Amino acid sequence: MKVAIIAANGGMFDAYKVFNIATAAAATDAEVGIFFTFEGLNLIHKEAHKNLPMPPGTEHFQEGFKKANIPPVHELVSMAGELGVKMIACQMTMDVMSLEKEHFIEGIDVGGAVTFLTFAKDADVTLTF
Amino acid sequence: MEITVNKVLDAKGLACPMPIVKTKKEMTTLEPGQVMEIQATDKGSTADIKAWAENTGHQYLGTVEEGSVLKHYLRKASAEEEKPETTHPDIMNLDDLLMKIKGNEKISVLDVREPAEYAFGHIPGSINIPLGELEQRFEELNNAENLHIICRSGNRSDLAAQKLTAKGFKNVKNVVPGMKEWAGPVDKSH
Numbered sequence: 001m002k003v004a005i006i007a008a009n010g011g012m013f014d015a016y017k018v019f020n021i022a023t024a025a026a027a028t029d030a031e032v033g034i035f036f037t038f039e040g041l042n043l044i045h046k047e048a049h050k051n052l053p054m055p056p057g058t059e060h061f062q063e064g065f066k067k068a069n070i071p072p073v074h075e076l077v078s079m080a081g082e083l084g085v086k087m088i089a090c091q092m093t094m095d096v097m098s099l100e101k102e103h104f105i106e107g108i109d110v111g112g113a114v115t116f117l118t119f120a121k122d123a124d125v126t127l128t129f
Numbered sequence: 130m131e132i133t134v135n136k137v138l139d140a141k142g143l144a145c146p147m148p149i150v151k152t153k154k155e156m157t158t159l160e161p162g163q164v165m166e167i168q169a170t171d172k173g174s175t176a177d178i179k180a181w182a183e184n185t186g187h188q189y190l191g192t193v194e195e196g197s198v199l200k201h202y203l204r205k206a207s208a209e210e211e212k213p214e215t216t217h218p219d220i221m222n223l224d225d226l227l228m229k230i231k232g233n234e235k236i237s238v239l240d241v242r243e244p245a246e247y248a249f250g251h252i253p254g255s256i257n258i259p260l261g262e263l264e265q266r267f268e269e270l271n272n273a274e275n276l277h278i279i280c281r282s283g284n285r286s287d288l289a290a291q292k293l294t295a296k297g298f299k300n301v302k303n304v305v306p307g308m309k310e311w312a313g314p315v316d317k318s319h
């Protein structure tokens with residue numbers, strides 16, 4: 001199985017959607033690639049991914065995350081790395097936002113749209129978050 | 130029900146996808162054929178573990194619920210198991226075995242799968258000695274007549290049939306393909 005994901009949003013809920021599917025797929029022996037673009041870059045930004053905003057009006061879910069023992073985003077991100085999930089940061093968005101590769105977590109690649117398309121062209125599952 | 134396993138993974142209190150991620154990691158430490166028990170409280174884990182096993186080729190044996198804890202049982206698959214290479218010459222198919230069981234002749238059925246596999250479904254009255262213990266326990270079979278050996282797919286039972294024939298047992302039959310296609314009566318020990 002091959003899974004291609006586009007992460008285009010940068011909130012905490014978005015992080016869980018992306019990394020839950022990605023780690024579950026990788027643990028099921030799938031080849032997984034995520035393309036981070038626009039606000040999605042927050043999810044792998046060294047500082048930003050540790051303190052992602054919750055959608056306005058949903059702050060009360062904070063407690064629910066604790067109660068259900070949901071791992072923090074940064075743990076899921078490092079787990080994704082350990083499981084071999086390929087993470088590609090979008091060069092074009094990085095240029096717009098004046099971001100460099102060293103602003104991001106270790107082990108990511110930087111690439112353009114065709115880098116992702118080449119990975120995704122024979123994927124069995126393609127998702128956009 | 131007490132089920133013998135080679136490894137117990139504690140995934141209690143963990144939310145999706147952690148039970149799956151932990152299972153994946155822990156599975157790499159098992160030898161092919163060994164059985165793992167995964168303890169989880171995530172209610173979605175039953176469907177997930179089953180689907181995970183289907184995708185990765187491992188064998189899902191079943192789930193036991195104990196209070197709020199779900200105990201899932203998985204057996205690690207080996208590549209060669211899927212394509213049995215029968216060398217014990219005396220084989221019997223499942224329909225013939227079913228007829229024999231229903232008939233008057235006295236026969237013995239030896240199930241050589243792991244105790245956890247046996248627990249989730251076996252032929253009523255069958256004896257369970259896992260293949261790995263057969264060398265030490267074959268004396269238990271000395272009074273058995275007409276031994277019919279079964280496993281899941283016919284591979285382990287073939288090895289067992291060869292071993293027992295070498296020990297001097299007469300009239301040993303390997304039942305093929307095995308429990309994975311058995312449509313006759315089944316007992317569960319839980």
